[in-house]
Amino acid sequence: MNTPGIEFGRKTAAAYAALCKPLCQKLHLTQTAFDILMFLANNPGYQTASDVVEMRKLKANLVSVNVDRLVQEGYLVREADPADRRRTLLRCTEKAxxxxxxxxxxxxxxxxxxxxxTTEAQRKAFCETMDIMNKNLDAILERDT
Structure with missing residues (x-):
């Protein structure tokens, strides 16, 4: 069986960035700023800069600089977490x-x-396989904790 090589992840990221590039240029946003905004919008359970660093595997200083810019431009606001005043939550604004x-x-x-x-059957099999792999990853991670 042919499996995707080491290049698959890199190619996926590069293709996504290439597709985003015209929009990012038009909006005068870096790819990282766009990715942060979309991550926060698409994942409401993750609301902090630390969440972005951990889940997106971005460097903390890169996230910090881009979050500052998104706040300055009015796309994000910082709010104190009502459950823990030491935590700062990031929220997308109406402007975003x-x-x-x-x-x-x-x-x-x-x-x-x-x-x-791809056929419908291939897409269905892919999604089912990804679901199984995700469960397998959870099981591996549970064993290691």
Whole structure:
């Protein structure tokens, strides 16, 4: 069986960045700033800069600089966590909503392009396999803790 090589992850990230580039240029946002905004919009359970660092595997200083810029430009606001005043939550603003809508459309387009030339059966099998692999990863991680 042919399995995706080491290049698959790099190619996926590069293709996504290439698809995002015109929108990022038009919006005068770096790819990282766009990624942070979309991550926060698409993952409401993750609301802090630390969450972005941990889940997206980005360097803390890069996240900090881009969050500062997104706050200055009015796309994010910082709020104290009511449950823990030491934590600062990041929230997307109303000004960010048009970018988020366009970003989600772009992400949908990317997903469609990625799955071009596949059958419905292949897509279903892929999703089922990914679900099984995700459960296997959870089991591996539970054993190691």
């Amino acid at each position: 909503q048009p970018i988020i809508v366009r970003g989600r459309a772009l992400q949908e387009e990317f997903g469609q392009k990625l799955l071009e030339n």
